[in-house]
Amino acid sequence: MTDPLFLEDAYRQTGPAVVSEVTAEGGIVLDQSLFYATSGGQPGDSGRLVWDSGETVIATTVKGADGAIVLMPEDGAVRPAAGTEVTQQIDWDRRFGHMRVHTALHLLSVVIPLPVTGG
Numbered sequence: 562m563t564d565p566l567f568l569e570d571a572y573r574q575t576g577p578a579v580v581s582e583v584t585a586e587g588g589i590v591l592d593q594s595l596f597y598a599t600s601g602g603q604p605g606d607s608g609r610l611v612w613d614s615g616e617t618v619i620a621t622t623v624k625g626a627d628g629a630i631v632l633m634p635e636d637g638a639v640r641p642a643a644g645t646e647v648t649q650q651i652d653w654d655r656r657f658g659h660m661r662v663h664t665a666l667h668l669l670s671v672v673i674p675l676p677v678t679g680g
Contacts, residue, residue: 562628564593571660574653580645581629588623588631589640595649596622597656598630603663608651612641 566576578591589610596619599605605622617638625631634640641647
């Protein structure tokens, strides 16, 4: 299971982690994650992972088995091996935009007298 750091501080933009696993599909699972996984109609975070000998661009983030948060790199990206210490860097502009739209949709669902199943 990945510790979801974004639940403690949704405004945190960078932080350390250790790669727990690289999935058969090429996803990267960290021991703790600032990256929010696609859920409830809200897109997953994107950003970067940086480590001593490289970096990779994260295209999106999805939910995995048993509470894992899986970071999906761009096609052809280099992946750090399990056990590698990395620095997480989320795409803050994208995250903040999603946060604002998410809040606005909640407000609209109160104002508009129609059933809302998603935005």
